[in-house]
Amino acid sequence: MVSALMSMFIMGLLVIVHELGHLVVARRFGVKILRFSIGFGPRLFRWTRGETEYAVSAIPLGGYVKMAGEQETEQSHQPWEYLSKSIGTRAAIVFAGPFVNYLVALVSLWVVFVIGYPELLPIVGNAIEGTPARAAGLQSGDRIQSVDGRPMGSWDEMTRLIHASPGRSLEFVIERGTESTTMTITPQPKASQDPFGRSRMIGLVGISPSGAFHSTRIGPVTAIGRTFRQQNEWIGQTMMALWSMMTGKLSMRDSVTGPIGIIYLTSEAMRMGVAPLLFLVSLFSLSLAIFNLFPVPILDGGHLFFLALEKLRGRPVSVHIQERAAQVGFCMLIALVVVVCVNDVNRFGLFEKLSRWIK
Numbered sequence: 001m002v003s004a005l006m007s008m009f010i011m012g013l014l015v016i017v018h019e020l021g022h023l024v025v026a027r028r029f030g031v032k033i034l035r036f037s038i039g040f041g042p043r044l045f046r047w048t049r050g051e052t053e054y055a056v057s058a059i060p061l062g063g064y065v066k067m068a069g070e071q072e073t074e075q076s077h078q079p080w081e082y083l084s085k086s087i088g089t090r091a092a093i094v095f096a097g098p099f100v101n102y103l104v105a106l107v108s109l110w111v112v113f114v115i116g117y118p119e120l121l122p123i124v125g126n127a128i129e130g131t132p133a134r135a136a137g138l139q140s141g142d143r144i145q146s147v148d149g150r151p152m153g154s155w156d157e158m159t160r161l162i163h164a165s166p167g168r169s170l171e172f173v174i175e176r177g178t179e180s181t182t183m184t185i186t187p188q189p190k191a192s193q194d195p196f197g198r199s200r201m202i203g204l205v206g207i208s209p210s211g212a213f214h215s216t217r218i219g220p221v222t223a224i225g226r227t228f229r230q231q232n233e234w235i236g237q238t239m240m241a242l243w244s245m246m247t248g249k250l251s252m253r254d255s256v257t258g259p260i261g262i263i264y265l266t267s268e269a270m271r272m273g274v275a276p277l278l279f280l281v282s283l284f285s286l287s288l289a290i291f292n293l294f295p296v297p298i299l300d301g302g303h304l305f306f307l308a309l310e311k312l313r314g315r316p317v318s319v320h321i322q323e324r325a326a327q328v329g330f331c332m333l334i335a336l337v338v339v340v341c342v343n344d345v346n347r348f349g350l351f352e353k354l355s356r357w358i359k
Helices: 002-028 087-115 132-136 155-163 220-246 259-272 274-292 300-313 319-347 350-358
Strands: 033-049 052-067 117-120 124-127 143-147 170-176 179-185 188-193 199-204 207-209 213-216
Touching: 002 033, 002 052, 002 087, 002 274, 087 117, 087 220, 087 274, 087 300, 117 155, 117 274, 124 132, 132 179, 143 155, 155 199, 220 274, 300 319
Parallel strands: none
Antiparallel strands: 033 052, 117 213, 124 207, 143 170, 170 179, 188 199
């Protein structure tokens, strides 16, 4: 229950920040704001401050900012109306929402790096029977100090090196109790697919982590560069995943998470502490920024697409076409939410966990 409330709070906060981006930039360019709503549909709560009505609406799938003169039928050709502004100004207002989410993702991740993020230690939890590690004599509790002459500070660092060395003998320096020993292990080649459906050969030695971790901190200045590199890596992975789904190499069932998945992931992050939770906030905020830039009519990307068409054609797309496109986009969004919720239930085995809890 607590994790569900925390998930709703996080996503609600990210939506509010997103819509505030639109509101602030619109006001900066002199556009009058009529309504600021969290959610769509019937308004559950409303209050007015100045010339703007603030509302919480019934359908919690985002939010919107209602600006004066946003549609041709509402326009009276006043300078404070949305359609009275240039295409560039309108594009800046639309783009402000995803951009603010991107900034929130950057700041959240920077804080994670500064306060310290958990990393798995290279300590063996289990050496699997019949694998190179077991044959070489690795045991539970062994700490891997170095591989192939390179000091190992984390399990991920060690895993990357082993995966990149199929069939190549590696020298492991092991700390066991108060003694250090050296052993040679050759990772066994195995065909594998990465998350984007690409085949490659990796090396495996047959060990699993103990679960022990330590907190790694980075200086505030150094963390800036690390933050941008990590964000760029996430963006690249997201674009690759989208392309793989479009080409059929990656199943949407295995790569898209919805509201139920978000609640599950949030509950796991809450157990680990503040840093993992902020890490998740950064990932959610970046995902929200990217998702909103999709060229779907009801999303910001759809509005930017129509503005681009207006620039190319020299006149706006008709109101009728935009309204029909928005209706189709809304139906697509609802269908997507239903599909990913069903996928989340199956992927995380929620029915099985619920049945065990009832028993």
